[in-house]
Amino acid sequence: MMTPAIALPPHLNREAVLACLDRVLDPELDESVLSLGFVESVAADPAGNVTVCLQLPTYWCAANFSYLMASDVRRQLAGLDGVRAVTVKLGEHFAGHEVEQGAGSGQTFAQAFPQGGPDTLEETRQIFLRKGYFARQERLMRVLRRANLPFEQIAALQVADVAPEDGPPSPAAVRVEARVLSRYLERRRELGLDCSAPAPLIVDAVGLAIPPAELETYYLRARTSRLALEAGGSLCSALLQARRSG
């Protein structure tokens, strides 16, 4: 991961700024722009005007995803104490000007790209939040499968039945890697799904439990979604590296 160049006045905390950026995802890859290395630099003046420069893997990265990332950077940082205004700049990009202007002034995607037809940006975001959900869920199910739990048993688990492996003592039946569990529950919450203790552990993207006989097929599909995101992320990292060195 490339660490961005950071220049901040004393009243802005470096860790807090990075934490904001770490919450901004490349929606298509379900990874943060920070860990993907897309953040080139962060600078702020004493008045709290922040400028973030993003470098995406290619000149042709889709305008809608670029727009989501730029506006999310702005939204995240604008909520931070001591920040007065946020400017997001894109390194060479075919729609860089429209993205910078539009996302910078809080326009909707349709306002910034009137020729693009109806605004489907939020719908797109939801589609990819769900794909990310399947990927995170697959990683959790994979851990459970490795622990030799048959699908029928996984289908019967409740949220309360799993606990992070380094967590406090718990009556939970199964311990799983903390990050795998927390990322799954975090996205599940984001989708507005029930995360309470008695809720089934594995539910689909609208919150329905999966019948035990169908869980294996469900898992096999989630496995392909997880690979699609990971392989996409891997390609983007390679491209960004090539772009920076060329």
Added chain:
Amino acid sequence: MYSLNGEDIFVVDGHMHFWDAGPDNQRNDYGHAWIKCFYDYHSALSPAEYVWDFDKYRNYGEEALVSDLFLEGYVDVAVLNSTYLYEFFKTGFNTHQKNNVVKQKHPDRFVLCGSFDPREQEAGLDKFREMMAEYPIQGLKLYTAEWRGESRGWKLNDPWAYKYLELAQEMGIKNVHVHKGPTIYPLSRDAFDVNDVDYAATDFPGLNFIVEHVGLPRLDDFCWIATQEPNVYAGTSVAMAFIHSRPKYFAEIMANLLFWLGEDRILFGSDYAIWSPKWIIDRFMGFQLPGDIQEEFGVELTPTVKRKIMGENAARLYGIDIKERRASLSGDGIGARLSAASAQAGAS
């Protein structure tokens, strides 16, 4: 032709280009940005010894093409894509007219793809008919995500697209390569969407739809469609290039394709000159799926499966009789150069 344990493997490169993106042909900065982006794909995934300098990459010429594909790269037959991009390149990027020049010199070595854009509506139909009549077009390569005027892309199931597909079928076309992957001017998710293939494949059971780049990064959506539609195929260029620097993902992608589509619907493609077939084929022929992946997916990449992916599947789609084609290829100009080279290697 690749030789595996003394057995000859017939190689069809299902997806390649012969472009001119040199500075003289660039119309504007977009032309530069276009080829620079291709170059980043090239240098990001090629082994270091196969990375060209940027000048050669922009316009590599016919001799490099012949050598990289046929003399060094094991390819027997190559599917030539046609892309136009007149907005970026004065004489086009790799048009069917330019592609046909090299095809005419080595007619049995190339399958020529034409194209259409349904947004040209009625006028375009005449142009398309003319192209089909004047050129030896055997397949189509379609780009649904291209901007054109106010339009930000089209879908295979648009009413006008159906008129073109009907006409193509009437004129004897069987194979339609659809670009679904990293793309030109991608404005919205719709441009990448593979769902339109589902409709077209159902409504045109007599056509084969080869989804290029396996829909990456929409591999999952592609797989669901392909499991339902028997006339949908996986074009593996880009995915193939993962084999050198990202073998784990390559193995997983291959395992997924074998699991969901099976060994008869996967086609090799190098995407030359983005990547050279030689190194991809060398690595692919020596590649084994890791044991844990084999076990998890219940699939194997046996020599038989490799032979299908490398050429037999594409030969079947294009009606190429491998035995006959081998005989004709051994007698053409490139065949003569290959025999001379192998005689010389034998002598030394």
